[in-house]
Amino acid sequence: MRGAVLHGARDVRFEKLDAPRIKEPTDAILRLSASCICGSDLWPYRGIQPTTAPRAMGHEYCGIVEEVGRGVTSVRPGQFVIGSFFASDNTCPHCKAGYQTSCEHSQPVGGAQAPMLRVPLADGTLVATREVPSAELIPSMLAASDVLGTGWFAADAANVKPGTTVVVVGDGAVGLLGVLAAKQLGAERIIVMSRHEPRQKLAREFGATDIVTEREDEGIARIQELTKGIGADAVLECVGTSESMTQAIGCARPGGYVSYVGVPHGVKLDAQKLFFTHVHLHGGPAPVRRYLPRLIELVEKGSIEPGKVFDLTLPLDKVAEGYRAMDERRAIKTLLRV
């Protein structure tokens, strides 16, 4: 088979790879229905995170179980399944507390920009749908694997509840699905900080009530104005830079909640400044597994359509163009037809 391999900054190649095989009795092999490119893939793609050896890319996936190891009991060949970017046993104390991405036995899942994928700890990691979904549901099912689950965690970690005033910092796919999640969780007002017209439009479709185009201090001042000088109850930081974090904290009311779900790059927080803001801070690699059953159900019922974040669809062999389009912000998120 052939899949995407990153060799260095801006050097993604579609090349021959060994087909995955069962290595552990707890593994499953999936035949993927679709794959995609993550905003976090852009960190190594742009060279901000160095690539020291060629690396098979991709960690978002859904598809049909092809084969399972002899220890797997909860999924079987022929089922359609979705999993998260971290395999987890779903039985350890951290998993039971809902932090599957901190599972005692967690393993990263990699190489999903390919036709076939090995998923470790299949019983704990994979969730099967009731039936094989129709083609039009595939993008939304795929979104549940990471970007929707991450946006959902952002909203949940920021304590979004009925009536909440929410600010979303970041108009990438995660931020946009943070909007969708906030809407589902009952937010009354959802303010999105965005300067990009197509993203603003999608944000509004997902439930945004206000768009703020100003940034940094001006952006904070605008949020204060919109919230009558109080600040937002909940702020979802969906970027991972110092600027976005400072902006997020500055938009929250005293005692408000700031979540952060993008891996922070070079962000140092001055604890004394943070102290006097009185904000709650919570984030980390999203425990998507916690939310998967609920997200799958919402997609199956047609209550949400997170697949709309894919505004570019390419065949898998054009994966390099998919990276370029996202890097240049021509695409919000690229779906790869396998």
Add this chain to the structure above:
Amino acid sequence: MRGAVLHGARDVRFEKLDAPRIKEPTDAILRLSASCICGSDLWPYRGIQPTTAPRAMGHEYCGIVEEVGRGVTSVRPGQFVIGSFFASDNTCPHCKAGYQTSCEHSQPVGGAQAPMLRVPLADGTLVATREVPSAELIPSMLAASDVLGTGWFAADAANVKPGTTVVVVGDGAVGLLGVLAAKQLGAERIIVMSRHEPRQKLAREFGATDIVTEREDEGIARIQELTKGIGADAVLECVGTSESMTQAIGCARPGGYVSYVGVPHGVKLDAQKLFFTHVHLHGGPAPVRRYLPRLIELVEKGSIEPGKVFDLTLPLDKVAEGYRAMDERRAIKTLLRV
């Protein structure tokens, strides 16, 4: 009258001060029943926080209302009252949300190491007891003004609930009353990090179940051992240094809660490291006013005796010795007889 004035590092003088007078119609003047020295007073005393001009010290107080401004309606002369170190209107959105130390009109209260004190925003700030308490209750009432309220906020901000496993970092008066608060909030296990025998003893009286004398990485390893490799549900950081913050975060389980209630001095948090710990972080200047009615009730009923943290009592004119004793850790906390 005479009171404590800080002139520079380790230079506290008991000297003549103008007696406070009503300046605003919302002010009250109190005749103090007792005063004390706060751990946070040691930052400027030690010169870590510079003193640029002589400053009347003290911000913990309880006493009898002597006089009120014409706008004050909720307290009257003759009542025994307790307030917090920040005056607050208790009506603005931040106060209503329980963050009175972020009140839109907050003002610091200062000069309480003296016989008389002016308290601004008296209606919002002061809470009257049902009757004038007996002499033996005064230390516990005084503790409610700051150190107990701060320890209580530490436990609340760390989400301490029935059954929680708690770690307290810091065996100062705030940490010790964090133990008392955690016990009251139903914690099952309370582990205190302390190397000082008298403080360990008081911690046990307040409800500590375990004492850990190791620090930094060894301390974290010991907590992991005591919690079967899981980490603590709640960690109360009651110091405010880089070492204590790092230790606190390292003791928490993934998804656990870390509160911090001492003003952080020179603490920079690496957001990426914090991200992968999955902890919740919340703190700030304790909104003691939120808890005062409950704390006063607990003291009145004799359910708690937070006044035990005062292990040195001096007449007010010996205030400089009170500072020295705390600076040299000969005393946990000094009560000043007014």
